[in-house]
Structures are given as C-alpha cells and as structure tokens.
Amino acid sequence: MGMSAVEWVEGNQLIIAMADGSLVRVPVKHPEKAQEVKLSAPLGSPRPACGS
Helix, strand or coil: CCCCEEEEECCCEEEEECCCCCEEEEECCCHHHCEEECCCCCCCCCCCCCCC
16 A cells, blocks of 8 residues: 545646556546546646735
C-alpha cells in the first residue's frame, strides 16, 4: 500500500497522484468518468494569484 495525493483543480475536477506516479483525473459531478492522464510538461510550483 502506498500514498497518494489529491488536488482540486479548475473545472471542478480532482487530480489524484497515485503512489506509482500515475495521475487520475476525476470529474467531481461524474466520478464514473475517471481517467488516467499524462503530463505534457513537468509540474512547477503554483503561481500566486493576480492581485496578491
């Protein structure tokens, strides 16, 4: 059993980072439509919101 992390993203979706390094996108309103996703570029640090 490994660890995972969950992050809410724009569009009312959850991105789940699985212990094996895979990512799964889960639409909050339709969790039955969950699907594995691949990154097109490495993840970076979050940028501050405008006006902060």
